[in-house]
Amino acid sequence: MDEYTKVRNKLVHLEAQLELRFSKLTDNITHAQEPLAQDFAEQATQMENSEVVDFLGNFTRNELRQIKQAIIRLDSGDYGVCVNCGQDIAPERLAALPFVDKCIGCAKMAERG
Numbered sequence: 001m002d003e004y005t006k007v008r009n010k011l012v013h014l015e016a017q018l019e020l021r022f023s024k025l026t027d028n029i030t031h032a033q034e035p036l037a038q039d040f041a042e043q044a045t046q047m048e049n050s051e052v053v054d055f056l057g058n059f060t061r062n063e064l065r066q067i068k069q070a071i072i073r074l075d076s077g078d079y080g081v082c083v084n085c086g087q088d089i090a091p092e093r094l095a096a097l098p099f100v101d102k103c104i105g106c107a108k109m110a111e112r113g
């Protein structure tokens with residue numbers, strides 16, 4: 001299997017996992033009274049705070065968007081290149097976070113604002 005296929009499979013798999021997580025979260029909001037199996041959902045319920053669910057929902061949705069964009073970049077041949085400065089993103093960074101679109105330097109700059 002070549003690198004492109006490997007990375008693409010990884011991203012598609014991750015996307016499917018997040019889609020599932022997101023649909024469970026949405027389900028959780030709709031059926032808040034029902035028992036929940038997911039660990040993080042349990043924690044969210046224990047905290048009795050819909051803001052936590054909102055946060056997880058937003059977080060998951062944001063991650064999903066990044067993954068979809070990463071798949072698009074992969075297909076167009078731009079994958080692994082920083083969208084900000086155009087340099088190659090370190091392979092170990094991509095291995096840990098396959099959907100990142102910025103190199104570590106630019107990501108840190110963005111965090112600082």
Ligand SMILES: [Zn+2]
Binds near residue numbers: 082085102103107
């Ligand atoms: Zn950069």
